Amino acid sequence: MSEQIKISIRNFNFFYAKKEVIRALNLDVRANEILSVFGPANSGTTTLLRALNRMTDLTPGARMEGEILLDGKNIHLPEINISELRRKVSMVFEVPTPLPMSIFDNVAYGPRLSGVKNRVLLEETVEESLQMAVLWDEVKDRLHNSAMRLSGGQQQRLCLARILALHPEVILLDRPCSGLDPVSTSKIEESLRHLKEKFTIVIVPHNVQQAGRVSDRAAFLLMGDLIEVGLTAEVFANPKDKRTSDYITGRFG
Secondary structure, X not given: OOOOEEEEEEEEEEEEOOEEEEXXXXXXXXXOOEEEEEOOXXXXXXXXXXXXXXXXXXXXXXXXXXXXXXXXXXXXXXXXXXXXXXXXXXXXXXXXXXOOOEHHHHHHHHHHHOOOOOHHHHHHHHHHHHHHOOOHHHHOOOOOOEHHHOOHHXXXXXXXXXXXXXXXXXXXXXXXXXXXXXXXXXXXXHHHHHHOOOXXXXXXXXXXXXXXXXXXXXXXXXXXEEEEEEEXXXXXXXXXXXXXXXXXXXXXX
């Protein structure tokens, strides 16, 4: 795990209209780590994830204070190209949303939109992305079948492959396994362990156990406040705050 800081969040407050949902947050995300951000409902975890690539800009009445720095540069500066930011910091949502086209065309969609027309290059990109998402072996013989015929777990990994084809730097995952069976969940978790060698990953896990399994570091948010952050093994085995201990052991939440 690198000590280099990829994302730095400083004195960050976030509001929906007058309601404050994140308060005075200071948090660093290191390059090539998996950081879990976990907490009960309405604690600001998904809002934080969406703020990292300015998806929150799309929410009427939302506003923020403070800074989010990507490689030391404020993502809210006027000269920031939001489309390029969202390519660099890409998000996989809780509910998979494959495009109504073939498996191949789903993964090739982004590169084509970016101007890649070379068929060989597209085929290489599709295969590499599906390999990284641990889906290639399951679909390599039916790449031209509809993506809508894949199982839920396969669709989620396809959505992951689709953003990998755009060569992001940071991957944001919002409860990517919440509706999946244990086998599909383990395949996604397996892919994350390999992906962190090339990418920085921030995940809102679908339960505390997943945070313990997949992440290098973990941050516990409670009603918009950062209660604790540290190495996952330390946060889980020896939490510094009783509220963290109570949540991890299921006493509330």
